[in-house]
Amino acid sequence: MxxxxxxxxxxxxxxxxxxxxxxxxxxxxxxxxxxxxxxxxxxxxxxxxxxxxxxxxxxxxxxxxxxxxxxxxxxxxxxxxxxxxxxxxxxxxxxxxxxxxxxxxxxxxxxxxxxxxxxxxxxxxxxxxxxxxxxxxxxxxxxxxxxxxxxxxxxxxxxxxxxxxxxxxxxxxxxxxxxxxxxxxxxxxxxxxxxxxxxxxxxxxxxxxxxxxxxxxxxxxxxxxxxxxxxxxxxxxxxxxxxALPIDYQKLPSPLAMTENPPQLHLSWLNESFAVDTRFACYVSGQGKAEILAEVKRVKIQAQKPLNLGRSRYNCTLPVKGKPNYYYWFSQPWLSLESLD
Ligand SMILES: [Zn+2]
Known part of the structure; x- marks a missing residue:
């Protein structure tokens, strides 16, 4: 690390x-x-x-x-x-x-x-x-x-x-x-x-x-x-x-680090030029698209509804410029063992 x-x-x-x-x-x-x-x-x-x-x-x-x-x-x-x-x-x-x-x-x-x-x-x-x-x-x-x-x-x-x-x-x-x-x-x-x-x-x-x-x-x-x-x-x-989506992987939370549900995930771009790309999209297990809030060097991602108990994922993709049918890919695993009230 x-x-x-x-x-x-x-x-x-x-x-x-x-x-x-x-x-x-x-x-x-x-x-x-x-x-x-x-x-x-x-x-x-x-x-x-x-x-x-x-x-x-x-x-x-x-x-x-x-x-x-x-x-x-x-x-x-x-x-x-x-x-x-x-x-x-x-x-x-x-x-x-x-x-x-x-x-x-x-x-x-x-x-x-x-x-x-x-x-x-x-x-x-x-x-x-x-x-x-x-x-x-x-x-x-x-x-x-x-x-x-x-x-x-x-x-x-x-x-x-x-x-x-x-x-x-x-x-x-x-x-x-x-x-x-x-x-x-x-x-x-x-x-x-x-x-x-x-x-x-x-x-x-x-x-x-x-x-x-x-x-x-x-x-x-x-x-x-x-x-x-x-x-x-x-x-x-x-x-x-x-x-691999070019973000700072050292800053990712562990799957268990949910302090709120749905959890908010912050990704920091390794190269700022990625931050303005509107084709970036994230999907939540069993839910569809997550909300994305782009900032200068990072992006905030949050599911629209609470995650179910057990294992879930936020899966994010971004098309690769100049390489048709290629995607940057990233998946954040989550593990919810009890309801967070
Ligand atoms: Zn096994």
């Missing part, structure tokens, strides 16, 4: 962008909301292959972006959450055929208990030798920021830190390498956890949509869900044509 040193004149907001796709099940028979059928997955892979996308290793691409080393244009990373057994049957062979890497975020506490549902350590080891990265999704897929009764704040934080550290330790022991990549279960995070992960050199990923760029917050990197309602190829094509 260091300071940004982007000179306005040299700022190119389309440079060094990484789209990360997020899948769960790849199976014809698993629940619709988190699944993509093998046929549809194949359509995604064919589209990536025939349209010049560069499938990159997640940890290497992130490292390059952080160091300011150029990524290939149209770089895409593929990720799978939860490490389901069906990946070995329907998804990973398709990647292997194309010599493409992917990252599998796993829960050791679940895979050790339910061997018929999840890839085993032996299988993960096999796939890591085929070029797949095995990464951290927590010990047993707990809700990390929904503190259970009977825990003090400090005790709860300790429990979650232990879940992350034990998972990383197991990956290192079983697979032989630790990349310190964490995907938040359910995409839920909070400020204390982000700070702790940054202090401990972890890179962390949410489930809010968007693109990774040098100006991203590396404790809450966005990924595009590509399963369920997002599995359609036309949706995927649209997401692949996006860049």
């Amino acid at each position: 260091g300071p940004l040193n982007l000179a306005a004149e040299s700022f190119d907001s389309s440079a060094n962008q990484l789209v990360i796709l997020q899948y769960h099940h790849v199976d014809p028979k698993t629940p619709d909301s988190t699944s993509i059928s093998p046929q549809q997955f194949l359509i995604h892979m064919e589209h990536l292959a025939t349209n010049g996308y560069q499938i990159v290793r997640l940890e290497q691409a992130i490292d390059k972006i952080k160091r300011g080393i150029a990524l290939a244009d149209k770089s895409v990373a593929i990720t799978f959450d939860d490490g389901y057994k069906n990946l070995a049957r329907f998804a990973l062979p398709e990647l292997q055929k194309r010599k493409w890497p992917a990252t599998i975020f796993i829960n050791p506490g679940l895979l050790e208990k339910h061997s018929s549902h999840y890839l085993s350590w032996d299988e993960l080891k096999h796939w890591s030798l085929q070029g797949m990265t095995i990464a951290n999704h927590g010990w047993q897929h707990d809700y990390w920021i929904r503190r259970e009764a009977g825990y003090s704040a400090k005790e709860w934080q300790q429990k979650i830190k232990t879940s992350i550290l034990e998972t990383e330790k197991s990956i290192k022991q079983q697979i032989g390498v630790s990349h310190k990549l964490v995907a938040y279960p359910y995409g839920e995070y909070d400020t204390w956890l982000q700070s702790w992960l940054i202090d401990n050199q972890f890179i962390s990923f949410g489930q809010q949509s968007g693109v990774v760029a040098s100006y991203s917050d590396f404790s809450a990197l966005p990924r595009y869900p590509a399963s369920g309602v997002y599995a359609d190829i036309s949706t995927l094509k649209q997401k692949l044509n996006t860049f």
Whole structure:
């Protein structure tokens, strides 16, 4: 979370962008909301292959972006959450055929208990030798920021830190390498956890949509869900044509930081010329357009009605000048756990 040193004149907001796709099940028979059928997955892979996308290793691409080393244009990373057994049957062979890497975020506490549902350590080891990265999704897929009764704040934080550290330790022991990549279960995070992960050199990923760029917050990197309602190829094509909205991501609130409902969100532009663009629009889960108030260097966004309990999003887009069908994209996740009166 260091300071940004982007000179306005040299700022190119389309440079060094990484789209990360997020899948769960790849199976014809698993629940619709988190699944993509093998046929549809194949359509995604064919589209990536025939349209010049560069499938990159997640940890290497992130490292390059952080160091300011150029990524290939149209770089895409593929990720799978939860490490389901069906990946070995329907998804990973398709990647292997194309010599493409992917990252599998796993829960050791679940895979050790339910061997018929999840890839085993032996299988993960096999796939890591085929070029797949095995990464951290927590010990047993707990809700990390929904503190259970009977825990003090400090005790709860300790429990979650232990879940992350034990998972990383197991990956290192079983697979032989630790990349310190964490995907938040359910995409839920909070400020204390982000700070702790940054202090401990972890890179962390949410489930809010968007693109990774040098100006991203590396404790809450966005990924595009590509399963369920997002599995359609036309949706995927649209997401692949996006860049990270050029705002100061270090100033964003955590999903839990709602002091009013609907919450007001302030975005600070990295380049003032964006502030006057009237094509900028934001949408609220289940509501339609949000109200937008443009100021000199920033913009205020607020839903018209209170957000529902649970997870919501403000999704914002802006067409890219001189690049038809391309959009800057940004998504702010919200988590409402109780009504704010
Ligand atoms: Zn998960």
